[in-house]
Amino acid sequence: MRHLMNPMDFSVEELDKLFDLAADIEKNPEKYAHKCAGKKLATCFYEPSTRTRLSFETAMLNLGGSVIGFSDAGSSSASKGESVSDTIRVISCFADICAMRHPKEGAPMVAASRSGIPVINAGDGGHQHPTQTLTDLLTIRSLKGRLNNFTIGLCGDLKFGRTVHSLVDALSRYENVKFVFISPEELRIPGYLREMLWDKAITFKEVIRLEDVMDELDLLYMTRVQRERFFNEEDYVRLKDFYILNKAKMDLAKEDMLVLHPLPRVNEISVEVDDDPRAVYFKQVQYGVYVRMALILTLLELA
Numbered sequence: 471m472r473h474l475m476n477p478m479d480f481s482v483e484e485l486d487k488l489f490d491l492a493a494d495i496e497k498n499p500e501k502y503a504h505k506c507a508g509k510k511l512a513t514c515f516y517e518p519s520t521r522t523r524l525s526f527e528t529a530m531l532n533l534g535g536s537v538i539g540f541s542d543a544g545s546s547s548a549s550k551g552e553s554v555s556d557t558i559r560v561i562s563c564f565a566d567i568c569a570m571r572h573p574k575e576g577a578p579m580v581a582a583s584r585s586g587i588p589v590i591n592a593g594d595g596g597h598q599h600p601t602q603t604l605t606d607l608l609t610i611r612s613l614k615g616r617l618n619n620f621t622i623g624l625c626g627d628l629k630f631g632r633t634v635h636s637l638v639d640a641l642s643r644y645e646n647v648k649f650v651f652i653s654p655e656e657l658r659i660p661g662y663l664r665e666m667l668w669d670k671a672i673t674f675k676e677v678i679r680l681e682d683v684m685d686e687l688d689l690l691y692m693t694r695v696q697r698e699r700f701f702n703e704e705d706y707v708r709l710k711d712f713y714i715l716n717k718a719k720m721d722l723a724k725e726d727m728l729v730l731h732p733l734p735r736v737n738e739i740s741v742e743v744d745d746d747p748r749a750v751y752f753k754q755v756q757y758g759v760y761v762r763m764a765l766i767l768t769l770l771e772l773a
């Protein structure tokens with residue numbers, strides 16, 4: 471039985487197969503409409519979510535399966551003190567596969583170690599968000615036609631941004647991907663990721679001003695400064711509007727640069743950018759459904 475805790479749990483070859491399957495699902499959805507008939511997905515979300523939870527639920531419904539779950543720790547027995555280990559043993563009696571989001575780093579891993587069913591990490595604290603990374607990679611592969619030979623800028627909260635951590639890990643395995651990290655000093659990419667890139671001799675640089683690097687980028691991955699990860703409100707307020715991508719900054723970019731964002735967006739991308747054909751963050755959400763369908767089929771060994 472396989473779980474997904476980290477995008478590195480799948481080899482590059484396995485990811486290729488997963489993305490081929492997702493592409494086939496996009497083209498031929500009717501072929502997959504009953505593949506999960508009789509199967510149940512449990513969504514155990516101890517932290518708020520719109521996209522991840524609802525795209526998992528949509529994915530399972532599109533496959534002909536059913537969904538159970540909770541969307542808030544307060545409505546589960548976690549509020550009475552039940553541990554994640556006990557909860558997953560209970561959920562294993564009800565469902566065939568579980569997607570879990572938790573504010574504590576490592577909680578889905580604890581669940582996986584006690585689980586009788588595949589567990590998918592749907593985001594654990596400031597650590598990892600592997601299915602967002604699968605979404606990001608499928609979006610890049612589908613719209614750029616490749617997962618190598620480009621320069622990607624990652625902008626915003628690189629310190630606490632779990633989508634950034636997972637994406638940097640995953641892209642470090644593809645050839646000739648160069649990284650530009652754009653953040654204020656307080657939200658720099660963690661040291662362990664810088665060391666990983668140094669060890670692999672992968673080119674990267676760190677800058678503070680987005681304007682200074684816009685013309686170099688093939689992809690720009692914007693992120694939100696996350697209020698929920700800050701220890702004090704004062705620091706959050708000081709940093710929350712540090713970056714705002716607007717039309718003037720987009721004018722500095724290449725004609726075929728793509729803008730991605732895991733969403734939710736707050737102020738970091740002005741709504742005037744939404745109509746720019748290079749802004750693909752809402753297309754990205756649709757790719758998230760296809761790739762989660764492919765993942766459910768793969769982990770249930772129904773692919």
Ligand code: CP
Nearest residue numbers: 519520521522732733
């Ligand atoms: N991208 C993402 O994880 O969004 P949600 O928090 O809405 O699930």
